[in-house]
Every structure is written in structure tokens, then in C-alpha cells.
Amino acid sequence: MSQRWRTFCWKLAHDALPTRDNLVKRKIKTNPTCVFCGNKESLDHLFLDCEITKRIWSSSPLGLKISACPSPSTPSWFKNMFIYLHKISDNHKQLWPILVATMWAIWIHKNNIIFRKEKGFRESIGIVAINPQNLTNERKLTSWSWGDTI
Numbered sequence: 001m002s003q004r005w006r007t008f009c010w011k012l013a014h015d016a017l018p019t020r021d022n023l024v025k026r027k028i029k030t031n032p033t034c035v036f037c038g039n040k041e042s043l044d045h046l047f048l049d050c051e052i053t054k055r056i057w058s059s060s061p062l063g064l065k066i067s068a069c070p071s072p073s074t075p076s077w078f079k080n081m082f083i084y085l086h087k088i089s090d091n092h093k094q095l096w097p098i099l100v101a102t103m104w105a106i107w108i109h110k111n112n113i114i115f116r117k118e119k120g121f122r123e124s125i126g127i128v129a130i131n132p133q134n135l136t137n138e139r140k141l142t143s144w145s146w147g148d149t150i
């Protein structure tokens with residue numbers, strides 16, 4: 001796993017990503033709304049509760065139906081899911097990169113919309129969500145001119 005992904009995973013697991021609610025808590029002025037749907041953004045909202053995010057999960061190769069899950073906090077959900085996917089993976093088919101790549105894609109897209117005023121979010125996230133090869137090839141994924149910020 002690349003250092004960039006490693007840092008991202010650590011921040012996810014420790015609720016240390018600068019989500020908008022975390023920025024507000026740190027008294028950093030920001031617009032608290034989710035860039036995808038307009039509801040209030042939090043870590044849980046961004047990765048699990050947002051309607052757009054739910055669609056991404058269900059159309060991803062993991063086919064996760066988030067609405068049917070209880071809603072644990074994202075850090076513990078991520079840790080449990082990572083361990084579970086690691087357990088059921090074999091050498092030929094690793095599943096955990098899909099989990100990390102999907103969350104990474106959500107995060108990078110959110111930042112691109114905020115900082116680069118990028119349009120066409122649904123189209124481009126769709127490509128990531130339905131093409132497992134793009135998801136499991138980390139180098140390819142990060143080279144998609146998606147920026148370096150996490």
C-alpha cells in the first residue's frame with residue numbers, strides 16, 4: 001500500500017480527516033454542507049449516509065447496501081470491513097483495495113469539487129465504482145489526475 005493510502009487509512013480509522021464538521025469543531029470557518037447532496041457533512045455522512053455515497057457503494061464491485069446496515073461510526077465500520085475483506089480474500093483476489101479505493105475516490109472527489117470546482121462528479125465517480133480494475137490498480141487510480149491532496 002502506498003504511503004498516501006496508508007496515511008488516508010490511518011486518518012479514516014482515527015476520525016482525523018478534515019471533514020467539514022471536524023473543521024467546524026476546530027473553529028475553522030467552512031461551509032458545513034455536503035458538496036454531493038447539500039445535507040450537513042460529517043465523516044459518517046460523507047462515507048456512509050449520503051445518498052450519493054450509498055449509490056457508489058451499491059454499484060461498486062463490493063455491492064454494499066449501506067442502507068441495510070446498522071450505522072456504526074465510520075472509523076469502526078472501516079476497520080471491521082477492512083479486517084473482514086482481508087480474511088475472505090485470497091492471493092488471487094484481494095478485496096480490501098476496493099474498500100480503500102472507494103473511500104479514497106469519495107474523499108478526492110469531494111476535495112476536487114471544493115478546491116477545483118470540478119464538475120461531472122457523478123460521471124467520473126461512476127467509472128471508478130463500476131470498474132474493478134481501476135479500483136484495484138492503485139497506481140492507475142492515483143494517476144488519474146485526481147490530485148495529491150488528502
Ligand SMILES: [Zn+2]
Binds near residue numbers: 037
Ligand atoms: Zn451528502
